Each structure stands twice: as C-alpha cells, then as structure tokens.
Amino acid sequence: MSDILRIDRRTFLGSAAAALSVLVLPGCDAPEAGEGPAYAPWDYPDAGDAPEITAVGAAILAASPHNTQPWRFEIEPNRIALFADPARNLGPMDSLRREMHIGLGCALENLMLAARANGLAPTVRSMPDAARPDLVAEIDLALGRDRPSPLYDAIPHRHTNRGRYAQAPAPKALPAALGALVESSQVRLHLFTSGADRRAFADGVVAATEAIIKDTEMSTESARWYRHSRTEVENHRDGLTLDATGSGAALRRLGKYAGKPSRAEMDDYWLEGTRDRETTGSAYVILSTSAESTRAQQLEVGRAFQRIALWAATEGLAVQPLNQMAERQDREDTEGLSPRFGALLDAFTGKDHRRAQMLFRIGYPWDDARPSPRRPLAWVRQ
Numbered sequence: 578m579s580d581i582l583r584i585d586r587r588t589f590l591g592s593a594a595a596a597l598s599v600l601v602l603p604g605c606d607a608p609e610a611g612e613g614p615a616y617a618p619w620d621y622p623d624a625g626d627a628p629e630i631t632a633v634g635a636a637i638l639a640a641s642p643h644n645t646q647p648w649r650f651e652i653e654p655n656r657i658a659l660f661a662d663p664a665r666n667l668g669p670m671d672s673l674r675r676e677m678h679i680g681l682g683c684a685l686e687n688l689m690l691a692a693r694a695n696g697l698a699p700t701v702r703s704m705p706d707a708a709r710p711d712l713v714a715e716i717d718l719a720l721g722r723d724r725p726s727p728l729y730d731a732i733p734h735r736h737t738n739r740g741r742y743a744q745a746p747a748p749k750a751l752p753a754a755l756g757a758l759v760e761s762s763q764v765r766l767h768l769f770t771s772g773a774d775r776r777a778f779a780d781g782v783v784a785a786t787e788a789i790i791k792d793t794e795m796s797t798e799s800a801r802w803y804r805h806s807r808t809e810v811e812n813h814r815d816g817l818t819l820d821a822t823g824s825g826a827a828l829r830r831l832g833k834y835a836g837k838p839s840r841a842e843m844d845d846y847w848l849e850g851t852r853d854r855e856t857t858g859s860a861y862v863i864l865s866t867s868a869e870s871t872r873a874q875q876l877e878v879g880r881a882f883q884r885i886a887l888w889a890a891t892e893g894l895a896v897q898p899l900n901q902m903a904e905r906q907d908r909e910d911t912e913g914l915s916p917r918f919g920a921l922l923d924a925f926t927g928k929d930h931r932r933a934q935m936l937f938r939i940g941y942p943w944d945d946a947r948p949s950p951r952r953p954l955a956w957v958r959q
C-alpha cells in the first residue's frame with residue numbers, strides 16, 4: 578500500500594474517532610487552540626492601533642524556542658527598542674542562549690515587515706551596549722509610504738506545523754526561493770533534498786532526541802514549558818500545548834481528557850512523534866553562520882528563518898524547526914562532552930567550519946497547524 582493510502586486511512590480513522598470522542602467524552606479543562614484571551618493576539622492587526630503598536634503586535638506573533646517569547650519592547654512613535662528577557666531562557670536546552678537570540682531575530686523580522694506595511698520606514702541599529710546588555714536592537718521609525726507584502730499578510734497565519742507532511746519531492750523552485758529569502762551575507766543556507774541526505778538527517782534528529790531525553794536536566798527543562806490545562810495556558814500564555822503537537826483531532830481530544838502527562842510520558846510521545854511524523858516532508862534545511870556565532874549573526878538567522886516560514890505559509894507549505902542536534906551540540910560544548918552531534922553537524926554543513934544555527938524541515942502538510950498562546954503587548958511592554 579502506498580504511503581498516501583496509508584495516511585488517508587489513518588486520517589480518516591482519526592477524524593472518525595474525533596467525532597465519536599466529542600459525542601461520548603465529558604468536557605475537560607484544557608482549552609481549544611484559538612479560544613480565549615491567550616490566543617487573542619492572533620486576531621491581528623487591530624485597525625485602530627498606531628503603526629508602532631501594530632509593528633510590535635506583529636513581533637509577538639513570531640516563532641520562539643519552546644514558545645518562550647523572550648522579548649520586551651520600549652515603544653515610542655519614532656523608535657522601538659527590542660530587549661531580550663533573559664529570565665525567559667531554556668536553561669540546559671539552550672545552554673549558549675543561541676536559540677533565544679534566533680527567536681529575537683524572528684520577532685525583529687515581523688516587526689520590520691509590519692512597520693513597512695503600515696507607513697513607516699524602519700532602520701535597525703543592532704547595538705550591543707555594555708550599559709544595557711539586554712538591548713538587542715533599536716529601530717528608528719521615520720515616516721514612509723505603505724509597503725504591503727505577502728510576507729506581512731502571512732504573519733497571523735504562520736504556525737509551526739508538527740504534523741505529518743507528504744513524502745513528495747521538493748518543489749523545483751524551492752532552492753532559488755529559499756536562497757532569495759536569506760538576505761544576510763552572514764547566513765548560509767544548506768538544503769537537503771535527496772533520499773540519502775534526508776535519511777541521514779532524520780537519523781540525526783531521532784538520535785539527538787534520544788540523547789536529550791536521556792539527559793534529565795534537558796528533559797526536565799523541556800517539560801517545564803508544557804502547558805496543559807486552561808488555567809496553565811491562560812496564566813502563562815507561552816510554552817507548548819497539546820494542540821500544537823501536530824497530533825490528530827482524536828488524540829488531542831483524548832489527551833486533554835486524560836489529564837497532564839508525566840515527564841516520561843511527554844518524552845515517549847515526543848520521541849514517537851519525531852520518528853513517525855516529524856521526520857516526514859520534502860526537504861531539510863540548515864541555516865549556518867561562521868564559527869564565531871555572534872549574537873548579531875544569530876539575529877540574522879532568526880530574521881531569515883522567519884521570512885522563510887512566512888513565505889512557506891503563502892505557498893501552502895509547512896515548516897517545523899528541528900533543533901535537537903544543535904541543542905546537543907551546544908550542550909556538548911558547555912559540558913565538555915565529546916562532540917558527537919557537533920561532528921555530525923559539521924558533516925552536514927561542509928568543511929569550512931560553519932556553525933549550524935537553525936535546523937528545520939519543509940513540506941506539504943496533511944493538516945493545518947494550530948496556533949500557540951501569546952503574551953499580549955501589555956505584558957511585554959516596558
């Protein structure tokens with residue numbers, strides 16, 4: 578039986594079970610994605626807002642590691658300052674705070690697209706400043722003309738998709754399209770589309786997931802960001818939810834009914850999902866920088882990734898970051914472990930000592946992704 582037929586049957590059975598579960602299960606406390614104040618920022622843009630507020634409203638819809646949303650903003654009519662919120666870090670899961678700064682780059686890209694689309698001419702000054710170590714970028718806002726773009730329009734529709742993707746070949750135009758979206762000379766794109774490369778990459782992702790699960794500190798940190806009940810989702814408005822795991826409707830419904838899983842259950846589920854769903858798709862991508870791996874370079878990686886994810890949304894393609902190998906590489910460096918995943922990533926990025934920063938898959942999804950909670954502007958404004 579072909580993959581397509583197998584998946585169709587599974588999808589059909591999943592939908593049937595979901596319909597049944599709605600009929601027979603009593604209500605549960607976990608919310609539906611999209612429902613309630615935790616999801617209100619996705620109702621974007623608000624036509625009554627000033628352009629600088631609209632720009633920050635877009636920034637908070639960006640991707641961030643484990644949905645930590647590690648940002649704060651100072652907002653004035655002619656200037657926005659973007660700060661890291663260092664407490665919102667992933668500890669041993671992001672031991673060099675590399676992902677935190679990539680997430681800040683994602684927010685910066687959304688902010689720039691939104692400023693341009695709403696009559697502003699933004700200029701970024703990336704300024705590491707000893708007096709204000711958390712300041713990531715200052716953006717001057719001159720008056721401009723409206724420059725709408727498909728990437729801007731995609732901002733409220735982009736969601737990380739952890740579901741199954743079709744095992745279809747990558748679109749022919751993919752290499753050129755992705756290349757054009759990487760605007761910084763600091764960032765290099767490595768695209769893997771052949772069967773052999775994709776198998777090697779998938780094996781690396783699964784092996785790194787196993788290594789993370791065996792590392793109690795990493796696994797504990799990852800579990801700390803899982804929000805299950807309505808109260809957890811509404812109180813935190815961040816983190817990972819069952820609705821964002823990419824499982825079918827039946828599993829999502831049953832999972833909510835079953836109550837919050839233990840850390841071991843979450844790890845098992847994650848590993849199974851990685852083997853089964855999260856290694857499907859048309860291509861894998863690595864965004865790399867020079868081995869220096871500066872904060873400014875990480876910001877550029879985030880900006881490039883966010884543009885790619887938005888472009889994918891305009892094309893009916895889905896994207897999921899898969900950073901397990903890079904997370905283990907950083908952990909190896911900080912703990913002085915032998916560089917198992919560092920060596921593997923070097924093999925993927927070539928001989929000239931690039932640093933793998935952001936790894937993801939891209940492909941045609943079987944299902945739409947669900948939104949994740951967001952902390953509203955009032956919580957991130959300083």
Ligand SMILES: Cc1cc2nc3c(=O)[nH]c(=O)nc-3n(C[C@H](O)[C@H](O)[C@H](O)COP(=O)(O)O)c2cc1C
Pocket residue numbers: 638639640641642643644645675676677679680683735736737738739816817897898899900901947948949
């Ligand atoms: C730097 C970075 C690393 C990420 N790593 C992963 C990852 O390894 N696996 C994954 O499923 N999602 C990963 N994500 C996606 C985030 O979990 C996601 O952006 C966040 O939960 C918010 O959801 P949204 O993108 O649907 O808005 C990463 C995102 C960023 C910016």
